[in-house]
Amino acid sequence: MMKRSALLLLLVCVPAWGQSKVKIALAGPMSGAAAAFGDTITKGARLAIAQANAQGKRQFELVLADDEGWSSKAPTVAQALAADKNIAIVIGHFNSSCSNAAKQIYGKAGLVCLSPGSTNIHVCKGFRWSFRNLYHDDQQAGFLATYARRLGLTRIGVLYDKGDSGTRPRDRIRYRGQDAEALPGRDGSLSAGANSRFPAAGPAAGRQEGGRHLHLGSLQRGGVDCPRLAQIAAQGPYSRR
Numbered sequence: 001m002m003k004r005s006a007l008l009l010l011l012v013c014v015p016a017w018g019q020s021k022v023k024i025a026l027a028g029p030m031s032g033a034a035a036a037f038g039d040t041i042t043k044g045a046r047l048a049i050a051q052a053n054a055q056g057k058r059q060f061e062l063v064l065a066d067d068e069g070w071s072s073k074a075p076t077v078a079q080a081l082a083a084d085k086n087i088a089i090v091i092g093h094f095n096s097s098c099s100n101a102a103k104q105i106y107g108k109a110g111l112v113c114l115s116p117g118s119t120n121i122h123v124c125k126g127f128r129w130s131f132r133n134l135y136h137d138d139q140q141a142g143f144l145a146t147y148a149r150r151l152g153l154t155r156i157g158v159l160y161d162k163g164d165s166g167t168r169p170r171d172r173i174r175y176r177g178q179d180a181e182a183l184p185g186r187d188g189s190l191s192a193g194a195n196s197r198f199p200a201a202g203p204a205a206g207r208q209e210g211g212r213h214l215h216l217g218s219l220q221r222g223g224v225d226c227p228r229l230a231q232i233a234a235q236g237p238y239s240r241r
Contacts, residue, residue: 027092029069078102096120
């Protein structure tokens with residue numbers, strides 16, 4: 001609800017530039033391994049635009065741009081959007097690696113980009129045209145490490161992808177003094193023997209995922225059954241609100 005309200009406010013504030021319709025670009029993984037995230041964001045954006053259009057003050061049009069979640073394709077998407085002078089703002093990209101790969105292009109074009117999912121700490125640093133509406137990796141990793149200690153968890157399995165949003169949480173959890181077993185993965189696949197390297201289930205074990213949720217199915221099929229810190233946290237202080 002908070003993100004949708006923020007998008008509604010954004011739609012009200014963007015310049016019209018004399019257009020009959022203001023084009024809002026949404027750049028993200030509309031296909032590929034992270035397509036579920038792209039679908040969720042698209043549905044939220046369409047709802048926000050429909051609500052804004054219903055007010056009748058200004059009309060908006062959503063333009064979808066698929067980067068497939070790959071940093072190699074994000075610059076091509078960014079160049080196409082930056083070349084369209086009717087695009088008022090870009091909501092995106094979702095993946096941190098894509099945001100980092102595209103932000104210089106948006107910056108040169110003077111086109112604002114607002115990410116709903118890029119948590120890498122470098123996404124907004126030094127770029128006046130790049131923004132996000134969520135926490136960054138150091139914040140979430142530091143919270144999880146601290147919360148794990150409060151729960152008495154002594155070992156954490158850190159499942160991460162090799163993108164910009166995966167390795168930073170792994171390193172920060174280690175920096176906070178936790179015994180973190182790091183397992184690289186990509187698109188739901190894990191290396192042979194990865195399941196056996198994860199902490200066994202029990203009160204002194206937990207895991208944090210710094211990447212795609214598809215990895216969790218692979219672990220569960222391999223017989224790993226550990227509590228996820230994010231789920232534990234959600235059942236703690238947040239459940240009492």
